[in-house]
Amino acid sequence: MMQIEVNHLVKEYKRKRDPGTLLKALGSMFRPDYEIFRAVDDINLGIEKGEAVGYVGPNGSGKSTTIKMLSGVLTPTAGTIKIDGLEPRKNRMKINKRTGVVFGNRSVLWWDVPVMESYRVLQKLYEIPEKTFRDNLEEFIDLLDMERIIQVPERQLSLGQKMKCNIAAAFLHNPEIVYLDEPTIGLDSESKLKIRRFIQKMNEDRHTTFIVTSHDFQDIESLCQRIILINHGKIVIDDKIGAVRKNFTKKKQITFDLADNPWSKGKEFAIPDVRVLDVGETNLVLEYDVEKTDSMEIMNYVSASSDIQDVSINGQDIESIIREIVKKDNQGEV
Amino acid sequence: MKKFYYLMRMAFMTKFAYIKAFWFNIFGTAVSILIYYFLWKYVFRTREELNGFTAAQMTTYVIISRVLSSQFSGGIDREFSEWVYKGNIVVELLRPVPLLYNLFGKRIGEFLFFLLFKGIPISILATLILGGTGPAGAGQLLLFGMSVLVSIVILFWIEVTVGLIGFFTLNVWGLTFTKSALLSILSGGVVPLFLFPDEVAQVLNYMPFAGMVSVPASIYLGKYDWNQAVQFIGLQIIWAILLGLGVLAFYRFAIKKVVVQGG
Ligand SMILES: Nc1ncnc2c1ncn2[C@@H]1O[C@H](COP(=O)(O)OP(=O)(O)O)[C@@H](O)[C@H]1O
Ligand SMILES: [Mg+2]
Numbered sequence: 185m186m187q188i189e190v191n192h193l194v195k196e197y198k199r200k201r202d203p204g205t206l207l208k209a210l211g212s213m214f215r216p217d218y219e220i221f222r223a224v225d226d227i228n229l230g231i232e233k234g235e236a237v238g239y240v241g242p243n244g245s246g247k248s249t250t251i252k253m254l255s256g257v258l259t260p261t262a263g264t265i266k267i268d269g270l271e272p273r274k275n276r277m278k279i280n281k282r283t284g285v286v287f288g289n290r291s292v293l294w295w296d297v298p299v300m301e302s303y304r305v306l307q308k309l310y311e312i313p314e315k316t317f318r319d320n321l322e323e324f325i326d327l328l329d330m331e332r333i334i335q336v337p338e339r340q341l342s343l344g345q346k347m348k349c350n351i352a353a354a355f356l357h358n359p360e361i362v363y364l365d366e367p368t369i370g371l372d373s374e375s376k377l378k379i380r381r382f383i384q385k386m387n388e389d390r391h392t393t394f395i396v397t398s399h400d401f402q403d404i405e406s407l408c409q410r411i412i413l414i415n416h417g418k419i420v421i422d423d424k425i426g427a428v429r430k431n432f433t434k435k436k437q438i439t440f441d442l443a444d445n446p447w448s449k450g451k452e453f454a455i456p457d458v459r460v461l462d463v464g465e466t467n468l469v470l471e472y473d474v475e476k477t478d479s480m481e482i483m484n485y486v487s488a489s490s491d492i493q494d495v496s497i498n499g500q501d502i503e504s505i506i507r508e509i510v511k512k513d514n515q516g517e518v
Numbered sequence: 519m520k521k522f523y524y525l526m527r528m529a530f531m532t533k534f535a536y537i538k539a540f541w542f543n544i545f546g547t548a549v550s551i552l553i554y555y556f557l558w559k560y561v562f563r564t565r566e567e568l569n570g571f572t573a574a575q576m577t578t579y580v581i582i583s584r585v586l587s588s589q590f591s592g593g594i595d596r597e598f599s600e601w602v603y604k605g606n607i608v609v610e611l612l613r614p615v616p617l618l619y620n621l622f623g624k625r626i627g628e629f630l631f632f633l634l635f636k637g638i639p640i641s642i643l644a645t646l647i648l649g650g651t652g653p654a655g656a657g658q659l660l661l662f663g664m665s666v667l668v669s670i671v672i673l674f675w676i677e678v679t680v681g682l683i684g685f686f687t688l689n690v691w692g693l694t695f696t697k698s699a700l701l702s703i704l705s706g707g708v709v710p711l712f713l714f715p716d717e718v719a720q721v722l723n724y725m726p727f728a729g730m731v732s733v734p735a736s737i738y739l740g741k742y743d744w745n746q747a748v749q750f751i752g753l754q755i756i757w758a759i760l761l762g763l764g765v766l767a768f769y770r771f772a773i774k775k776v777v778v779q780g781g
Pocket of ligand 2: 247248249365
């Protein structure tokens with residue numbers, strides 16, 4: 185059995201339609217004009233214990249909505265969710281004890297009191313044994329470098345410090361599953377790095393299952409083995425990151441270091457579908473379409489007219505791959 | 519119980535963080551006590567007693583009613599609805615204790631803070647300065663305390679209801695305002711219930727609102743005999759249970775419709 189099983193999940197929001205005129209706005213105070221908006225549209229998922237899944241998609245594609253349904257806060261319009269066989273909506277307290285949730289734009293801590301006081305309350309609410317609590321706290325403080333911030337009220341912390349405290353809070357009770365919705369939004373690269381390392385470590389040491397949504401593809405690449413792409417509420421891709429990269433890389437870059445570069449002296453590059461990105465006295469950067477040509481052909485061609493000193497080939501980064509898939513999906517091609 | 523204690527403690531500490539604002543709050547209550555005190559003083563210029571109340575008793579009524587009804591404008595409803603409005607309800611729903619339990623802990627914490635830092639000191643000071651009467655007896659004082667305790671449960675249910683309506687209207691500012699005004703009037707917080715027309719007063723006496731000001735104040739002043747006092751407290755308890763059941767049903771219904779705002 186999968187740890188998380190989602191079948192034909194749908195969420196529709198009722199949205200008030202913009203009334204247009206003031207008169208109509210007055211009318212709509214009494215009889216609001218609603219339209220149905222389908223934010224999550226027939227999603228199926230299976231996630232094993234210990235998996236780290238990147239849940240990506242453009243703004244408004246339905247990521248947060250999915251997370252809220254998985255964690256039992258929102259009621260699905262249709263479809264089923266099973267977490268270890270339990271329906272989150274109906275077993276909210278049980279599920280809450282076994283999961284941790286981090287929302288990049290919200291805090292689980294109490295705003296006006298020192299962070300440590302909030303942790304104390306969380307310890308009692310989650311019934312965390314004193315020893316577990318102490319050990320976890322010590323480890324987290326060390327990993328996230330929080331020594332000096334836990335005695336400070338949350339309202340006096342910076343965004344990055346707040347996020348660290350919230351991420352630590354989500355792990356205090358040794359959750360089996362953690363949902364992270366944009367955990368690094370708005371943070372500097374130093375904080376991002378610490379948070380990433382922390383999540384990685386939790387995944388490795390404790391086999392905590394993760395679902396991470398993020399705009400930052402470095403987050404996804406460094407944290408996740410698997411990527412799920414959602415667009416307009418529908419899953420477009422669900423695969424290992426490596427496989428996505430392999431299957432969807434359309435263009436590669438090849439960089440030559442040449443002893444003598446005839447193309448810098450006006451020679452035409454004769455293979456079609458190859459774009460010259462940069463050309464200098466001793467270097468040549470090309471981009472080619474993997475479906476039309478391959479590196480061997482280019483290498484043969486280049487070496488026929490020049491002496492290759494060094495060569496390197498780069499695939500597309502995952503961000504631009506995803507961007508292209510989304511673009512195609514929006515045009516109805518995938 | 520431990521969980522409840524820690525939730526209460528958190529509410530207490532949060533209140534402490536805003537102690538400066540609290541001084542203004544106390545000042546406001548003190549001013550309103552003075553205003554009502556002088557109003558009644560004027561009334562009592564020409565008479566010895568009104569409906570069995572002496573001037574000193576009326577002063578005590580003013581103090582108790584002003585202090586108790588100063589709670590009506592606080593409470594958890596505004597924050598609860600703000601959770602809904604700003605979407606933080608999502609975090610509160612993810613806590614491993616039921617939302618209402620969480621809220622009740624918070625409310626009781628705030629109530630204890632109110633008692634300790636405002637209710638008790640202001641009442642004692644005002645009684646001494648303005649010359650009110652003390653409790654009719656030790657038994658009355660005890661029953662008065664019980665009545666206030668039960669009333670806080672009733673008040674809590676009302677606040678939850680107001681907050682819940684926020685699930686649907688997404689804004690409860692007007693509602694919280696109406697709530698505190700209505701409660702002040704219906705509970706006897708503005709004028710004693712006996713000043714209402716007889717039939718209205720009769721009905722109001724048996725409504726849950728009376729339990730928040732009129733009943734405890736009357737018990738304190740010895741206006742009810744022992745039997746009446748116990749009966750009124752019993753009635754309050756019944757109201758607390760009935761309202762609780764109703765609000766719980768409404769809560770179950772509303773929570774299914776929770777729409778969490780914002781990404
Ligand atoms: N409470 C709501 N009421 C109406 N529409 C909503 C609500 N919450 C989200 N939506 C809409 O649902 C879609 C998906 O939102 P969301 O899940 O937050 O996207 P993401 O997290 O992927 O950016 C968006 O188009 C958003 O406008
Ligand atoms: Mg989102």
